[in-house]
Amino acid sequence: MSQQQAPRRRRHLMDPDNPRPAPPPPGSKAIEGVQKWVLSVLLATTILHLSAGLVVSAVFLDDGNDPAKIGLNLIAGAFGMIAVAVALVIHRKPIATPWLLLGLVPTVVGLAICYA
Numbered sequence: 001m002s003q004q005q006a007p008r009r010r011r012h013l014m015d016p017d018n019p020r021p022a023p024p025p026p027g028s029k030a031i032e033g034v035q036k037w038v039l040s041v042l043l044a045t046t047i048l049h050l051s052a053g054l055v056v057s058a059v060f061l062d063d064g065n066d067p068a069k070i071g072l073n074l075i076a077g078a079f080g081m082i083a084v085a086v087a088l089v090i091h092r093k094p095i096a097t098p099w100l101l102l103g104l105v106p107t108v109v110g111l112a113i114c115y116a
Helices: 029-059 066-090 096-112
Strands: none
Touching: 029 066, 029 096, 066 096
């Protein structure tokens, strides 16, 4: 009356009776969300580096060249707004939102540094 037990299958081997779940397909929503975030962060930081470079160049201009300082800081703000707009477009959000004002931060910071 002894019952034979089935041999224990080792954990590192495949179990045909209990297969692992398949990985998500390449076009799944989870992967698309990650791709959107990675792309928007990369583009926004690249454009914001350009904006920061414009602010730095405005800081190192001669003291008597005020219109150039103001112009470079305004261009830096325009590029900051473009960076925010690009991130919004990638995420398929409306562009005309209050978040767009966040792009003006380089202008405010640049003018504060130049004239402080």
